[in-house]
Amino acid sequence: MTVGPLIPLIPCIPRILVVDDEHIIADSLAMILQQQGYSAQAVYSGEEAVVAAATHAPDVVISDILMGEMNGIEAVAKIxxxxxxCQVLLFSGQPGIVDMLAQARQKDDSFEIFPKPIHPDVLVELIRSRDRKPH
Incomplete structure (x- = not known):
């Protein structure tokens, strides 16, 4: 019996979409994630997030909550x-989002919410721990 060449298994690199209307935050988080070996893309609005997700099919979306026309919760719902x-991490630096979060939780409780700013080490560990969990 002849066996063909062995093809090494290449681990799948998680695709991450970072969404924040503050460009410096979105770009910085995406760069940090790329340096950690992830495929990360930054976008700057909820609308851009939906389009980018449809094109690139991220495994994880990390999004600010309060943004322009479409907030992070609305964008994640559409995605x-x-x-x-798709796994979701939401973050916000605004204290006045309690009602918005309560409404979102009634529809979908499979996302986590973190205070902004989030330390890069904490963010990377959150993503790594999700990589280890079965989906």
Missing amino acids: REFLPD
């Missing part, structure tokens, strides 16, 4: 319509 297994 989950076509990527239901």
Whole structure:
């Protein structure tokens, strides 16, 4: 019996979409994640996030909550319509989002919320711990 060449298994690099209307934050987080070996893309609005997710199918979306026309919760809800297994981390520096979060939790409780700013080491560890969990 002849066996063909062995093909090494290449680990799948998680695709991460970082969403924040503060460009410096989105760009910085994406750069940090890229330096840690992830495929990360920064976008700057909820609308851009939906378009980018449809194009690139991220495994994880990290999003600010309060942004322009479409907030992070609305963007994630739209993304989950076509990527239901996409993992979500939301963050905000605004204390006045309690009602918005309560409404979102009634619809979907499969996201986590963190205070902004989030330390890069904490963010990387959160993503790594999600990589180790079965999806």
